[in-house]
Amino acid sequence: MLIVIALVIILAVVLIALISVVIRYQMQQRDIMRNEWIRRDVARRRRIRISDKNEVFERDNYTCQICGISRDFLDDLCPGLGDYLLLEADHIRSVSQGGTGRDVDNLQCLCWRCNRKKGGTRTNEEVRDMIDYGIDYLQGDEE
Numbered sequence: 844m845l846i847v848i849a850l851v852i853i854l855a856v857v858l859i860a861l862i863s864v865v866i867r868y869q870m871q872q873r874d875i876m877r878n879e880w881i882r883r884d885v886a887r888r889r890r891i892r893i894s895d896k897n898e899v900f901e902r903d904n905y906t907c908q909i910c911g912i913s914r915d916f917l918d919d920l921c922p923g924l925g926d927y928l929l930l931e932a933d934h935i936r937s938v939s940q941g942g943t944g945r946d947v948d949n950l951q952c953l954c955w956r957c958n959r960k961k962g963g964t965r966t967n968e969e970v971r972d973m974i975d976y977g978i979d980y981l982q983g984d985e986e
């Protein structure tokens with residue numbers, strides 16, 4: 844009788860251990876699937892179509908929407924210099940904050956320097972307050 848009780852207890856312990864292993868495995872799989880889904884979602888929202896990028900550059904007249912440097916400005920200084928300006932399409936509302944590159948209204952033309960400063964968390968105004976290069980000169984040129 845005692846042996847039967849001991850066997851039942853051992854069986855129960857083994858069963859509980861087995862169930863907990865299975866549950867843990869399923870939770871890990873779910874986490875892996877969820878992380879993969881998040882990674883794909885971020886990659887999908889970060890993507891900007893070439894045609895949209897060109898549309899944004901045209902709309903913003905190849906001008907950085909933060910510091911105001913433009914191809915025209917550089918070409919006026921020296922013809923052909925504008926080609927050296929590295930412009931990028933920036934997600935106004937960053938991908939990390941739920942923004943998407945599919946929405947042209949969420950994209951803006953930024954120069955490389957301003958885009959690096961903006962990162963994923965700052966607004967245009969915050970970057971503009973940080974900038975100490977050429978901003979007065981560029982703004983003065985527009986007047």
Ligand SMILES: [Zn+2]
Nearest residue numbers: 907910954957
């Ligand atoms: Zn800029």
